Amino acid sequence: MATIRDVAMAAEVSVATVSRVINNSGYVSEDTRKKVESAIESLNYKPNAVARSLFKKQSKTIALILPDIKNPFFPEVARGVEDLLNTREYTLLLCNSDEDIEKEINYMEMVEQKYVDGVIIVTSTLTPKHIKNRAVPVVALDRPIGENVPSVSVNNYDGSRQAVRHLKSAGCKRIAHIRGPMNVINSDERYKGYLKEVGNEPWFDHKYIVTGEFDVRKTAEVTMRLLAENPEIDGIFAGNDYMAMGVMKAARQLGIRVPEELSVIGFDGIEMGQLTSPEITTMAQPIYDLGRTAAELLLRIIEGKYVAKKHYVFEVELIAGQTTLRN
Numbered sequence: 001m002a003t004i005r006d007v008a009m010a011a012e013v014s015v016a017t018v019s020r021v022i023n024n025s026g027y028v029s030e031d032t033r034k035k036v037e038s039a040i041e042s043l044n045y046k047p048n049a050v051a052r053s054l055f056k057k058q059s060k061t062i063a064l065i066l067p068d069i070k071n072p073f074f075p076e077v078a079r080g081v082e083d084l085l086n087t088r089e090y091t092l093l094l095c096n097s098d099e100d101i102e103k104e105i106n107y108m109e110m111v112e113q114k115y116v117d118g119v120i121i122v123t124s125t126l127t128p129k130h131i132k133n134r135a136v137p138v139v140a141l142d143r144p145i146g147e148n149v150p151s152v153s154v155n156n157y158d159g160s161r162q163a164v165r166h167l168k169s170a171g172c173k174r175i176a177h178i179r180g181p182m183n184v185i186n187s188d189e190r191y192k193g194y195l196k197e198v199g200n201e202p203w204f205d206h207k208y209i210v211t212g213e214f215d216v217r218k219t220a221e222v223t224m225r226l227l228a229e230n231p232e233i234d235g236i237f238a239g240n241d242y243m244a245m246g247v248m249k250a251a252r253q254l255g256i257r258v259p260e261e262l263s264v265i266g267f268d269g270i271e272m273g274q275l276t277s278p279e280i281t282t283m284a285q286p287i288y289d290l291g292r293t294a295a296e297l298l299l300r301i302i303e304g305k306y307v308a309k310k311h312y313v314f315e316v317e318l319i320a321g322q323t324t325l326r327n
């Protein structure tokens with residue numbers, strides 16, 4: 001494997017001159033630059049990425065910090081991020097935080113130490129004060145952090161209202177909600193949208209709201225109890241598709257037919273929801289585009305380009321599957 005010294009010898013220049021050409025820093029005459037570039041090509045020399053990052057304090061690397069890589073929503077987001085970064089010759093560093101603030105802070109410190117160029121983060125624990133004095137730019141994805149932190153998300157409130165209205169149009173008379181974790185902004189907004197649509201109904205009762213923590217197993221457990229104790233429920237709005245799968249599992253175990261006896265609608269539009277039987281009706285986010293937009297926004301900030309818009313809010317779309325059809 002060729003070294004920088006081999007290139008210098010072949011081009012008959014100093015190592016320092018080769019370094020200036022590689023890093024595009026300092027003056028090098030055009031003839032000398034061509035000699036160095038020709039030597040690099042003929043020797044198939046690959047500059048040491050670690051050494052270059054130490055010299056330039058850049059690594060062409062972006063960190064993506066996610067709360068739960070098991071949730072199928074996040075790999076789809078990551079794909080959008082990575083595809084955009086690949087077009088710009090950036091590498092993606094994937095970090096799983098488990099919604100643990102200590103892990104998130106440690107990751108933030110790590111990316112600064114390793115000269116990672118920027119961070120895209122999905123967090124419910126970090127606040128603007130955790131971001132304010134960081135040396136690397138940060139974009140919040142899925143869950144806005146604050147006015148001063150650029151973000152990419154969706155209109156969770158209106159989307160959840162549309163989900164509940166769809167259940168009503170399917171003939172549901174008693175609609176429950178399996179919500180996500182407390183104090184998670186998208187979970188809270190979907191809960192508020194549900195309340196807006198059913199809070200004044202004469203049949204409404206707060207016992208129709210249970211927490212599934214965005215976890216499929218937890219959701220199956222709480223839904224089993226919910227339906228056993230409230231057999232009149234004929235519609236469920238699950239706070240995401242992953243929990244909707246837990247609802248369907250609980251219904252199967254109780255012998256409740258979906259959608260004939262129980263209609264179910266989720267939120268997210270993950271590909272896995274199309275593989276269930278029946279297919280999940282959902283409020284679909286433009287998941288891939290969310291990831292690409294977050295990556296594009298972050299790179300514009302890193303490259304010092306003008307950023308006309310710091311906060312992007314996408315609308316969601318009703319995808320009618322087979323879990324809300326009634327004969």
